[in-house]
Amino acid sequence: MSGLPIVLFDGTVYGMLLFLMSVGLSVTLGLMGVVNLAHGSFAAIGGFASVVLVHRLGMPFLLGVPLAALITAAIGGVLEAVLFRRLYRRGPLDQVLFTIGMVYVWIAVSTRIWGAGQQPADLPAFLQGQIALWPGAEVGAYRLFLLILGGVLAAGIFFGLERTRFGARVRAAQSDRDMAGGVGINVDRLFLLSFAIGAGLAGAGGALAIPVIGLDPSFPLKYLAFFLIVVSLGGPGTVTGSLVAALIVGIVDVAGKYYLPGAGGFLIYALVVAMLIWRPQGLVART
Template sequence: MNALPGLLFDGLAYGSLLFLVSIGLSITMGLMNFINLAHGAFAMIGGYASVWFSHRFGMPFLATLPLAFAVAGLAGLIAERVLFRHLYRASHLDQVLFTVGFVFSSIAAATYLFGAAQQSVSLPAALQGQIQAMGVDLGRYRLFLIGAVVVLSAGLGLLMTRTRFGAQVRAAVDNRDAAEGLGLNVGLVFSLCFGLGTGMAGLGGALGVEVLGLDPGFALKYMVYFLLVVVVGGAGTLSGPLVASMLLGVCDVAGKYYLPQAGAFIIYVLMIVLLLAFPKGLGLGRPSLSRLPLSILVRRRA
């Protein structure tokens, strides 16, 4: 029991990483109705981008984070334009098969370019070590991860519920023909939405190098975890995956500590229990289109 506060803290930090990567998958699955099992590949791209900029140019770790977001987002935009957009109207089975093939291709490419070894980054001194609060040792970097999730969650919530772009995304998904009739460029909106999701995955991948590790098998190793967060939390929402990632993170860390023989089995038991209790996910709310007037969907013409 003495270890419980520290385990809860580590679980929340681990859940924060899961959320950062998984929220983009929630966007593409829930709002765009596209099952992108290659989402972890873009997280891996962000992680390798951070490592490459750090090692090649000697950039500080924090300075590589925006670059990791940009590189992964750009890779997502290109992949969406060249490959994925042709599958939006395809069956879910076709989407799954294609994106799984994309994962294995990304693993081969990462092995060829960076080798099979684990990668590392150098954290700034301010994020190293621990601080003590109420008798509990808290890792500074894990505190940073939790704080980053709070800020990014608030920003994404505002983006999807209080801006023209968020309204356009939901309108394009709810009724594509009507949105196009209003003059909305649905293809561009989907591309930007996909780029935003993959950029968030890349940022999560860069932040996770120190905690999750980084090697060419990253995209496949954590694919199930990212999918679990979205399935349990409910696709197309922000609050659902946030709560699900924290629950899964805490239970996974605590399970491996108290029942190391069970390994990762605990998280699958939790998933089964939650899905039996909430067959459609936690369902904590999807942003409503009615929060914004219809006129905000398109630019006013003079």
């Protein structure tokens, strides 16, 4: 398979990964109003945790990745309780300084532990090689797996936010934090949980992304612009918006590399500027 179909396929897979890694940032920005530039660190934590579990300890891939996501969620929860909670009432500039500082600290810590190089990606045999969707249409087995898993996780996030009591509480706190507290919702615990879930999703995304985009200590800084683009393009606080934006960014970026390799990232940045001028509130404005 080549040409347009493969561009759409690879772009969608890339978009799914971007969605997983940035949806938590969108929720924290919409819910708690924190410009968390350190969010990419959670993706990196998940990635390194999975490398340790799968590559060093020899755990099966399908067990190691969810466990890495859980570890990331736990770390995210602790950090929310200890550090991020202090930032909620602060201005965006303080949040920027603090969270960029966290990224620097994380990069130094992870370089100290794992070295500055690229991390190895171990895939089980059944996820290697190509799979024929139909005769003549071969795609990478792992990318197909990512596409399906990403779809399932996205559906789970929608279900969780729209159909569960927890999701209703999150949405209530998003529209009016004080009022939500007034009707008996434990807002502090809600923030802790949603922050941990967002971190866990980013951790899963980071672990799953290693075979596609790699992992090294500077990962959180390298992809920071992409996470921010997804969130602002989609509109902070909207999961639908993040998904649509992530898919657009993924497909445009892959298409640009395929058809206009000389343009580099130029295309995607120009698109973002144009779209933000067209819809400053994001594709899906929160009501």
